[in-house]
Amino acid sequence: MFPSPEPVEADAPICSAKGCRAAAEWVLAWNNPKLHTPDRRKTWLACEEHREHLSQFLGVRGFLKDVVALAEWESRQGGTGD
Numbered sequence: 806m807f808p809s810p811e812p813v814e815a816d817a818p819i820c821s822a823k824g825c826r827a828a829a830e831w832v833l834a835w836n837n838p839k840l841h842t843p844d845r846r847k848t849w850l851a852c853e854e855h856r857e858h859l860s861q862f863l864g865v866r867g868f869l870k871d872v873v874a875l876a877e878w879e880s881r882q883g884g885t886g887d
């Protein structure tokens with residue numbers, strides 16, 4: 806543990822969009838079939854503003870598998886998946 810100069814919520818997830826520091830509200834689950842086995846899921850976090858932009862980025866490449874509200878995603882973790 807070391808002191809932080811500014812108050813930061815310890816594990817508040819931040820949007821994955823470049824330069825964005827907004828709190829993430831969405832999880833984009835994706836998979837690049839050239840790099841990943843089919844059941845592998847990479848995740849990007851997105852704030853409300855960037856959800857569509859990031860979804861499109863993945864979608865046009867055919868990578869996007871799922872878009873889930875962060876709270877729901879977290880509740881799924883430890884579940885059985887599909």
Ligand SMILES: [Zn+2]
Nearest residue numbers: 820825852855
């Ligand atoms: Zn953002």
